[in-house]
Amino acid sequence: MAKYLYKLMAYKDEYEVARLLTKPEFERQALGMWASPESISYNLHPPLLRNFGVHKKMKLGSWFRTPLLFLKRLKGLRGTPLDIFGYAAHRRLERSMIQWYRELMEQVIANLTPDSLPLALEIAALPDQIRGYEKIKEQNIAKVKQAAAEKLEALKAGLQAGVNAIR
Numbered sequence: 001m002a003k004y005l006y007k008l009m010a011y012k013d014e015y016e017v018a019r020l021l022t023k024p025e026f027e028r029q030a031l032g033m034w035a036s037p038e039s040i041s042y043n044l045h046p047p048l049l050r051n052f053g054v055h056k057k058m059k060l061g062s063w064f065r066t067p068l069l070f071l072k073r074l075k076g077l078r079g080t081p082l083d084i085f086g087y088a089a090h091r092r093l094e095r096s097m098i099q100w101y102r103e104l105m106e107q108v109i110a111n112l113t114p115d116s117l118p119l120a121l122e123i124a125a126l127p128d129q130i131r132g133y134e135k136i137k138e139q140n141i142a143k144v145k146q147a148a149a150e151k152l153e154a155l156k157a158g159l160q161a162g163v164n165a166i167r
Contacts, residue, residue, distance in 0.1 A: 004127040015075035018068040
C-alpha cells in the first residue's frame with residue numbers, strides 16, 4: 001500500500017519537471033552525449049498554453065534554464081492557493097487520487113479476511129496501472145477507479161458470504 005500511495009503522491013507537476021531538467025547530473029549527461037554540443041534546448045508543452053490553442057511541444061533554448069530554476073524554487077507553492085498550476089482539472093484529479101486511495105484502502109482493510117487477501121492485494125496494486133500524461137492518464141484513472149469499485153464489491157460480497165455461511 002505504501003508503494004502505491006507513494007506513486008500517487010509523486011506525480012510530475014511543473015515544479016518537479018523543472019527540478020528534473022535542472023539537475024546537474026541531467027545536464028552533465030545531456031552535454032556528455034555529444035563531442036561538442038552547441039547548446040541545450042527544452043522541448044516542452046506547457047499545460048497553460050493548451051488553453052490558448054497551443055497543441056504541440058515548443059522548443060525553448062538554453063535561455064529557458066533560468067525560468068526553470070525559478071520555477072523549481074517555487075515548489076513550496078504546490079497545493080496552495082498561489083499554485084497557478086494546481087487549478088488545472090488534471091492537477092486537481094491527480095491530487096484527489098491520494099485521498100481516494102487512502103479511503104479505498106481503509107475499506108479494504110475493514111473487509112479483510114485471510115481468504116480475501118489475494119483480492120485485497122490486487123486492489124492495493126491498482127495504482128500501478130495509472131500511467132501516461134494528461135488525457136491518457138485520466139483514462140487510466142477512470143479504468144482503475146472502475147476496477148477498484150468492482151473488486152471492492154467482490155471483496156465485500158466475499159466477506160458477506162463468509163458471514164452468511166457462519167450463520
